[in-house]
Amino acid sequence: MSLETSAILRVDGLVKQFGGFRALDGVSFSLAAGEVLGLVGPNGSGKTTCINVISGLYRPDDGEIYFDKRPIGGLASYRLVHAGINRTFQVPRPFPTLTVRENVEIAIAYGRRHDGSVDADALLAQVDLAVFRNQPATELNSAQQKMLDLARALATGPRLLLIDELAAGLNPSELDRIAGKLRELARSGIALLVVEHLMGFIDQLTDRIIVMNAGKEIFEGALAQAVKNSHVVEVFLGGEDAA
Amino acid sequence: MPKMLHHVTLILLPVVAAFAILPTVYSNHLLLFNFMIFIMLAQGVNVIYGFTGYLPFGYVGFFGAGAYGFSLMVIHLQASPLVALAAGAAAAVVLGLTLTPLFRLSGAYFSIANLAAALAVFQVVSNPNLESLTKGPYGISLSGVFDPTFAYGATLAILGATLGLVIYLRNSRFGMALQAIREDSISAGMAGINVVRERIIAWLLSALIAGLAGSVFAWYVSVFYPETVFSGEFTIFAIVFALFGGNGTVIGPILGVVILYGIYNAVGISTPQYFQLIYGALIMLLVLFLPNGLVSLLRQWGINVP
Amino acid sequence: MLVYSLLAGLLFGLYFSLIGLGLNLVFGVMRIVNLAHGDFLMLGAFLAFWLFTLISLNPIPAIFIVFVVFAIVGLPLYYLLVPRLLRAKDPEMLSFILFFGLSQVIEALATIAFGTSERSIPGGELGRAIVAVASLLTGHHVENGPVDIFGQTFPAAWVASGIASGIAVLLVYVYLYRTRLGYLTRAVMVHREEAIATGINVHRVSAIAFGIGLGLASVAGVFAPFMLGSITPAMGVEVTVTSFTVIVIGSLGKPLGTLLGGIIYGVSYMFMQSYYSSWANLLPYVLLVAILLVRPSGLLGRQVRRA
Numbered sequence: 001m002s003l004e005t006s007a008i009l010r011v012d013g014l015v016k017q018f019g020g021f022r023a024l025d026g027v028s029f030s031l032a033a034g035e036v037l038g039l040v041g042p043n044g045s046g047k048t049t050c051i052n053v054i055s056g057l058y059r060p061d062d063g064e065i066y067f068d069k070r071p072i073g074g075l076a077s078y079r080l081v082h083a084g085i086n087r088t089f090q091v092p093r094p095f096p097t098l099t100v101r102e103n104v105e106i107a108i109a110y111g112r113r114h115d116g117s118v119d120a121d122a123l124l125a126q127v128d129l130a131v132f133r134n135q136p137a138t139e140l141n142s143a144q145q146k147m148l149d150l151a152r153a154l155a156t157g158p159r160l161l162l163i164d165e166l167a168a169g170l171n172p173s174e175l176d177r178i179a180g181k182l183r184e185l186a187r188s189g190i191a192l193l194v195v196e197h198l199m200g201f202i203d204q205l206t207d208r209i210i211v212m213n214a215g216k217e218i219f220e221g222a223l224a225q226a227v228k229n230s231h232v233v234e235v236f237l238g239g240e241d242a243a
Numbered sequence: 244m245p246k247m248l249h250h251v252t253l254i255l256l257p258v259v260a261a262f263a264i265l266p267t268v269y270s271n272h273l274l275l276f277n278f279m280i281f282i283m284l285a286q287g288v289n290v291i292y293g294f295t296g297y298l299p300f301g302y303v304g305f306f307g308a309g310a311y312g313f314s315l316m317v318i319h320l321q322a323s324p325l326v327a328l329a330a331g332a333a334a335a336v337v338l339g340l341t342l343t344p345l346f347r348l349s350g351a352y353f354s355i356a357n358l359a360a361a362l363a364v365f366q367v368v369s370n371p372n373l374e375s376l377t378k379g380p381y382g383i384s385l386s387g388v389f390d391p392t393f394a395y396g397a398t399l400a401i402l403g404a405t406l407g408l409v410i411y412l413r414n415s416r417f418g419m420a421l422q423a424i425r426e427d428s429i430s431a432g433m434a435g436i437n438v439v440r441e442r443i444i445a446w447l448l449s450a451l452i453a454g455l456a457g458s459v460f461a462w463y464v465s466v467f468y469p470e471t472v473f474s475g476e477f478t479i480f481a482i483v484f485a486l487f488g489g490n491g492t493v494i495g496p497i498l499g500v501v502i503l504y505g506i507y508n509a510v511g512i513s514t515p516q517y518f519q520l521i522y523g524a525l526i527m528l529l530v531l532f533l534p535n536g537l538v539s540l541l542r543q544w545g546i547n548v549p
Numbered sequence: 550m551l552v553y554s555l556l557a558g559l560l561f562g563l564y565f566s567l568i569g570l571g572l573n574l575v576f577g578v579m580r581i582v583n584l585a586h587g588d589f590l591m592l593g594a595f596l597a598f599w600l601f602t603l604i605s606l607n608p609i610p611a612i613f614i615v616f617v618v619f620a621i622v623g624l625p626l627y628y629l630l631v632p633r634l635l636r637a638k639d640p641e642m643l644s645f646i647l648f649f650g651l652s653q654v655i656e657a658l659a660t661i662a663f664g665t666s667e668r669s670i671p672g673g674e675l676g677r678a679i680v681a682v683a684s685l686l687t688g689h690h691v692e693n694g695p696v697d698i699f700g701q702t703f704p705a706a707w708v709a710s711g712i713a714s715g716i717a718v719l720l721v722y723v724y725l726y727r728t729r730l731g732y733l734t735r736a737v738m739v740h741r742e743e744a745i746a747t748g749i750n751v752h753r754v755s756a757i758a759f760g761i762g763l764g765l766a767s768v769a770g771v772f773a774p775f776m777l778g779s780i781t782p783a784m785g786v787e788v789t790v791t792s793f794t795v796i797v798i799g800s801l802g803k804p805l806g807t808l809l810g811g812i813i814y815g816v817s818y819m820f821m822q823s824y825y826s827s828w829a830n831l832l833p834y835v836l837l838v839a840i841l842l843v844r845p846s847g848l849l850g851r852q853v854r855r856a
Contacts, residue, residue, distance in 0.1 A: 055433065056432065057429060057432075076432065076437070076438075076439070077429070077432030077433055078432050078435050078436055078437045078438065081432070081433060081434070081435040082435060086433060087433060089430070093427050093429065093430040094430070095422070095423045095426050095427060095430065095431075096426055097422060097426065097491075098419065098422070098423065102419065105416075105419075106416065106419055106420060106423055106434055106436070107434040107435060109416050109420075110416075110420060110434055110435040110436045110437075111433075111434050111435025111436075112435070152430075152433075152434060153433070155434075156434070156435050296639075296642070298642060298645070298646070344842050345838075345841075345842070347842070348841055348842075349641075350639070350641045350642045350645070351582045351641050351642065351644075351645045352841060354645060355582075355790070355793050355837070355841075356837065356838050356841045356842075358790065359790060359794075359833070359834040359835075359837040359838050360834065360838055362790070362834045363831055363834035363835055363838070366828075366830050366831045366834065367831065370827060370828065371827060372827055372828075475786070479653075486646070516657045516660040516661045517657070517661070519653050519654075519656060519657035519660070520653075520654055520657035520658060520661070522650075522653065523650045523651070523652070523653030523654035523655075523656075523657055524650065524654055525650070526646060526647070526649065526650030526653065527630075527647055527650035527651060527654065529650075530634075530643050530646050530647040530650065531630070531633055531634075531647070534637065534643060
């Protein structure tokens with residue numbers, strides 16, 4: 001596992017435990033700008049915890065996280081957002097009493113520090129939600145709320161985007177469109193860490209993947225190699241759907 | 244911002260004007276004064292609960308701090324009333340700053356801790372050992388600055404400022420951020436909002452409002468005991484009025500005060516237990532059936548409330 | 550003075566544990582803050598007072614009647630209020646406000662029914678019951694009057710309260726750790742969703758726990774005239790804050806924690822009374838805030854509630 005010197009994100013020996021339970025047990029990897037890294041594994045393997053720690057929701061118990069060579073472990077979420085990190089949520093969390101547009105506006109107003117302002121409507125158009133701009137966020141269906149979540153994350157101008165199980169509940173054409181958008185974001189230089197269950201989505205999207213189990217990495221490399229790895233196959237025999 | 248101006252003319256000016264004119268036709272000025280005080284306190288609760296979701300069960304602590312800040316300035320430094328008002332407000336804000344660690348606690352714990360803190364302040368202020376400083380349990384008497392007319396005028400100004408502040412919160416991005424924090428503080432963090440700092444600002448603003456209310460109360464009545472200005476009734480009424488009217492809006496607390504405090508003065512003063520029964524039952528019914536207050540009912544009927 | 554403070558603190562500590570026990574049980578099982586807890590204590594006190602005044606019933610047997618009455622009241626009250634509450638978006642805050650409303654209703658009704666004057670029961674009454682029991686157990690006549698422990702003299706009422714509180718804590722422990730219902734209760738306390746998934750009738754378990762919680766509060770109320778002085782309808786609030794302090798010091802959801810919390814609180818209170826009596830009233834409030842900020846999970850650890 002070579003340490004990318006041009007890595008925008010480097011995670012080193014990350015540990016997170018809850019009571020006696022080690023959700024993350026010494027995770028290390030790195031990610032370069034414009035690269036798409038997939039994070040897969042059975043339920044409870046620590047994928048979402050990994051995102052939660054990197055995005056500031058939890059404080060790591062041990063290990064370090066470097067963003068642009070600066071240590072960021074333990075910083076509050078808003079500081080990470082200002083530095084250029086953002087994420088989507090597995091179950092979207094829009095602000096219920098704000099409109100769709102206001103949800104994006106507030107992220108632009110408070111989250112965008114490093115470059116000029118961007119138009120809320122333009123962002124909404126990017127995720128095909130422009131027509132809903134004045135409706136309360138709660139009136140969107142779940143797929144639309146996921147898109148709003150993505151727009152909110154993009155509104156803060158991130159250079160690293162952590163995607164938490166975006167694919168669930170989307171139909172194939174929506175999946176294609178989203179995968180296309182995410183690849184576009186990667187081409188524009190944003191690093192993507194994509195946590196996913198749906199292998200087909202991962203296949204379309206990622207350059208390499210990391211397989212996790214019980215808080216540890218058990219494989220890193222191409223998806224094609226992963227499916228041939230006996231340990232990986234064994235770990236997944238609890239039943240994830242390979243699309 | 245045009246919307247703010249709209250709300251100012253629609254709400255702020257009529258309310259302040261009403262309280263400015265009513266004394267000329269209605270002789271019970273103390274009652275009018277109390278109405279203004281409760282509107283301020285309910286708005287103060289609104290700022291912290293409606294906009295950040297924390298319920299200040301010890302809110303009267305700021306009111307009392309304001310009253311004593313004002314009084315001590317007058318007694319020990321012979322300050323003029325306006326200077327003393329500023330001192331009372333400052334005292335409340337300082338107390339608020341001291342209590343900011345409480346925000347590490349969630350929901351009910353914060354409320355109880357806040358209540359305990361207010362009770363502690365009361366115990367300290369009314370302790371006979373501190374008689375030389377605070378006059379202990381024997382109460383304050385400010386004969387020198389007694390000037391109900393001037394005090395009433397100051398109250399009008401403070402009322403206007405309070406309403407102005409809430410209108411600002413309702414229409415500004417800062418207010419939107421507070422609402423976001425209230426609804427989902429984690430999501431708010433990921434929108435780049437410094438949750439801790441914004442919450443503290445709202446808290447201190449809320450403390451400021453109560454502090455000013457307490458200061459001007461001390462000025463207006465000029466004679467009071469510690470129990471008067473640290474009475475849990477101020478907190479309870481302010482919370483009930485704000486809950487009843489509905490939080491997160493400008494109109495809600497005003498409605499709550501006008502209706503409930505109005506009822507209180509019409510029927511409840513002589514039999515406080517019956518009023519207590521009514522608002523106790525009212526709170527329970529509200530929580531079970533209308534947790535967002537009157538304004539949520541109005542919203543259901545399609546009326547968009549400022 | 551030191552030994553006296555320590556022993557008195559122990560007796561009062563046991564009593565404060567009893568006060569906190571019901572609140573802890575309810576919070577542990579349903580995550581609901583029963584702000585009306587102190588008011589149920591007050592109602593228990595008044596019931597005991599009326600039983601004594603009207604039919605000369607000694608407080609000790611009154612305990613059983615009081616417990617049963619309020620435990621039974623708790624069941625329909627639970628079903629009326631709680632299930633609806635738990636479906637809301639922010640059940641903790643809403644329950645806080647709801648039970649605050651209930652506390653106001655109870656206080657108002659009590660004031661209307663009983664008036665605001667203070668009531669009390671002569672301390673000798675508790676003494677007489679103890680004496681009767683002691684005489685029965687030891688076979689010869691025991692004198693009523695103050696009790697000597699390690700050379701310090703205490704009112705018999707205090708000793709009786711301390712013993713009764715200790716027994717109550719023991720009974721709760723036995724209930725939780727030695728009965729099937731208690732086992733189910735603990736399952737719900739640890740993980741409510743999982744308990745539902747395993748088919749436990751969570752509402753029934755919670756309702757019974759709620760009833761027991763109210764029953765415990767009312768039993769503590771029976772001793773209130775002796776331990777806290779005279780009783781009035783407005784005494785509920787301070788008692789609730791004290792209970793909160795006790796359970797926060799100990800730890801949420803553990804009866805042993807409440808026992809520890811109660812004793813620590815009782816001893817601290819006695820020491821304050823003996824040495825810094827003019828500032829003693831500050832103790833519960835300062836202690837509560839300090840613990841919540843320094844070690845919110847209490848001395849026995851676990852359930853932390855941080856924003």
